[in-house]
Amino acid sequence: MTASEAPFATGFAISKKSKVSSYTNQANPRFYPNFPELFKLLCSRIPAKLCRLVYNFASTIINCLRFCAVWLAMGSITIKTEEDIKGMRIAGRLAAEVLDFIAPHVKPGITTGELDRLCHDYMTNVQGCVPAPLNYCPPGYTPFPKSICTSVNDVVCHGIPGDKVLKSGDVVNIDITVIKDGYHGDTSRMFFVGEPSILAKRLAEITYDCMWLGISKIKPGAHLGDIGHVIQQYAEKAGYSVVREFCGHGIGKVFHEEPQVLHYGRPGTLDKLVPGMIFTVEPMINAGKRDIREMGDGWTIKTKDRSLSAQWEHTVLVTETGYEVLTVSAGMPPPPAFITGAGASSTVTA
Ligand code: MF3
Ligand code: CO
Ligand code: CO
Numbered sequence: 070m071t072a073s074e075a076p077f078a079t080g081f082a083i084s085k086k087s088k089v090s091s092y093t094n095q096a097n098p099r100f101y102p103n104f105p106e107l108f109k110l111l112c113s114r115i116p117a118k119l120c121r122l123v124y125n126f127a128s129t130i131i132n133c134l135r136f137c138a139v140w141l142a143m144g145s146i147t148i149k150t151e152e153d154i155k156g157m158r159i160a161g162r163l164a165a166e167v168l169d170f171i172a173p174h175v176k177p178g179i180t181t182g183e184l185d186r187l188c189h190d191y192m193t194n195v196q197g198c199v200p201a202p203l204n205y206c207p208p209g210y211t212p213f214p215k216s217i218c219t220s221v222n223d224v225v226c227h228g229i230p231g232d233k234v235l236k237s238g239d240v241v242n243i244d245i246t247v248i249k250d251g252y253h254g255d256t257s258r259m260f261f262v263g264e265p266s267i268l269a270k271r272l273a274e275i276t277y278d279c280m281w282l283g284i285s286k287i288k289p290g291a292h293l294g295d296i297g298h299v300i301q302q303y304a305e306k307a308g309y310s311v312v313r314e315f316c317g318h319g320i321g322k323v324f325h326e327e328p329q330v331l332h333y334g335r336p337g338t339l340d341k342l343v344p345g346m347i348f349t350v351e352p353m354i355n356a357g358k359r360d361i362r363e364m365g366d367g368w369t370i371k372t373k374d375r376s377l378s379a380q381w382e383h384t385v386l387v388t389e390t391g392y393e394v395l396t397v398s399a400g401m402p403p404p405p406a407f408i409t410g411a412g413a414s415s416t417v418t419a
Contacts, residue, residue: 132209146319146327148345153252153321154386157347160247160254161384161395163196165419167217167245168258169400175260177237181219184243185230189216192247201246201253201324211367218244218257225312225353225361225370225378237263240273242380246324253320255349256396257382268356269377275307276354276379281408283332283350284385287392288414291342297334300352310359312378315370317349320384342387347395351382391415 112120149157170191171184192198200216213229220228220242221235228242235241244257259273282303283296301311317330328340332352357376364371372378386393391414399419403409408417 146346147321149321149347156250156252157395160249160252162398163198163249164245164247164254164256165396165398165401167191169398171243175262177235177263179235181230181233184219185215185217198247198249201248213368222377223372223375225372226315226380227368227370229366229368235262238266240265240269251322253324254396255320255384257380259379259381272356272377272379275309276352277381278405279303279352279354280350280381281405284392285408287342287385287387289342289344292337293328293330293340294334294338295336297331298336301333304354310355312353312355312359312361314361315353317351319348321347344387344389346387349382349384351380353378353380
């Protein structure tokens with residue numbers, strides 16, 4: 070799940086090394102129990118297999134405790150102050166501008182690792198932002214090793230940039246989250262590498278309309294279930310399926326917070342929307358079945374039937390009269406016609 074994990078969402082490269090070394094330097098076994106040494110001693114006296122078992126057991130317990138701490142720490146949706154909203158507008162725009170920046174580079178022959186490096190340098194050197202994914206480590210996960218997510222073809226989400234060379238006909242979702250002055254902006258778009266297949270193009274378009282249909286439901290008094298419902302209806306009518314294991318999320322000073330924004334559901338159910346809430350809408354739609362599988366790297370999610378998957382994402386504020394899309398930029402694709410016509414009370418313009 071991209072489920073909520075407030076205290077672990079900072080994405081900063083905390084220098085674990087310095088902590089460890091300063092601990093070892095200071096530890097004086099005469100006054101303090103030296104835990105690493107004690108553990109080693111213990112391990113040397115018991116068989117390796119048992120040692121691993123004990124270690125795994127301890128890790129599981131620690132992960133459970135972290136999860137409970139996180140669970141207790143959340144549970145409520147934060148309403149943003151005027152100051153928060155100002156910060157979130159800036160972060161949202163910066164995230165969208167990274168996508169504008171990277172768009173012309175998405176061409177046959179480039180690797181996803183190169184896209185990551187270009188975005189990383191742009192975020193840190195040009196924008197003065199922190200890339201939120203780098204070392205992001207929700208409970209039960211290993212730290213995410215890169216600064217952006219690149220999800221190619223049958224990758225649903227959380228693709229790790231690397232040596233993969235993009236070729237004509239590939240479709241790739243690039244997902245950017247920046248931190249600026251403590252605030253997170255989170256947005257993703259689909260890119261075609263060279264000429265897309267008719268299926269890939271249609272899937273990306275339907276998914277784009279799904280996201281905007283969901284966004285168009287946002288206003289005070291509406292329910293989260295209204296968003297999920299329209300997305301599911303539209304995707305399934307087109308013959309596609311909605312991924313259930315991952316969802317949109319509240320966002321602010323924390324990367325992933327309450328509420329969870331499901332991309333399926335029934336109208337009038339779940340939380341009522343209130344002005345000042347900020348969350349993402351980020352449907353993942355599969356050309357085939359909705360089932361997914363996780364890869365051995367602990368992050369990459371693919372469709373189980375290897376069908377194509379698409380995703381778009383915006384960060385959105387609930388206003389007094391409707392919604393305001395925060396992840397706007399000069400180069401963002403225009404909203405579909407059904408939005409431009411009807412959205413008099415809502416703001417989407419760059
Ligand atoms: N940006 C993703 C989202 O939309 C989360 C990516 S988490 C990462 O919520 F660690 F994979 F970067
Ligand atoms: Co998100
Ligand atoms: Co995202």
